[in-house]
Amino acid sequence: MDKQKLTQSHCEASKGKDTTYFLWDSEITGFGLRVTPEGAKAFVVQYRAGYGRSGKTRRMTIGRYGDGIWTVEKARREAKRMLGEVATGGDPHAALRENSDALTVAALCDVYFAEGCETKKPLTVQYDKARVEGHIKPLIGR
Numbered sequence: 001m002d003k004q005k006l007t008q009s010h011c012e013a014s015k016g017k018d019t020t021y022f023l024w025d026s027e028i029t030g031f032g033l034r035v036t037p038e039g040a041k042a043f044v045v046q047y048r049a050g051y052g053r054s055g056k057t058r059r060m061t062i063g064r065y066g067d068g069i070w071t072v073e074k075a076r077r078e079a080k081r082m083l084g085e086v087a088t089g090g091d092p093h094a095a096l097r098e099n100s101d102a103l104t105v106a107a108l109c110d111v112y113f114a115e116g117c118e119t120k121k122p123l124t125v126q127y128d129k130a131r132v133e134g135h136i137k138p139l140i141g142r
Contacts, residue, residue: 006033008072011065015039031079033065041065043075045082049091058093106141 003026004010014023016039024032030046043062048055062078063070082092103111109132117125 006031006072006076011041011072014041025076025079028076028079028083030083031076034061043070043072043079045079045092047083047086049086049093058091060093060096104142106137109136109141 003024005027006023006025010023011033014033014035016035016037018037020034020036022032022034022044032044032046034042034044042064044059045062046057046059049058050056060082062075062082065075085092113125113129113132117128120128
């Protein structure tokens with residue numbers, strides 16, 4: 001398929017086929033739209049991490065098309081940002097993996113109750129636990 005600038009109309013016109021396929025943008029090398037057989041669409045960026053041909057090829061999802069958040073232009077700006085990071089020696093995928101190993105808010109709350117409540121009164125700890133279990137963990141725990 002010939003490369004052409006990815007537009008809103010191209011994204012809307014793409015339909016699911018027998019296998020997953022990609023529509024690649026002609027302006028930004030490595031930016032495209034993935035379309036699954038079910039018709040789900042997501043913006044992706046593909047790059048090489050490392051130097052030259054010996055670098056590992058990585059493909060990352062920027063966001064889902066049609067969820068009201070990611071437009072073609074917004075995804076294009078994000079792809080430029082990510083590819084700029086790659087050009088300066090960074091690896092967005094590695095940074096994402098590094099962040100996924102970070103402590104969650106729910107785990108931090110558990111540490112707080114295990115180690116940070118020795119000087120508090122029992123009733124205060126009880127209220128704190130109710131707030132954390134009822135509000136903090138359900139809303140931002142992950």
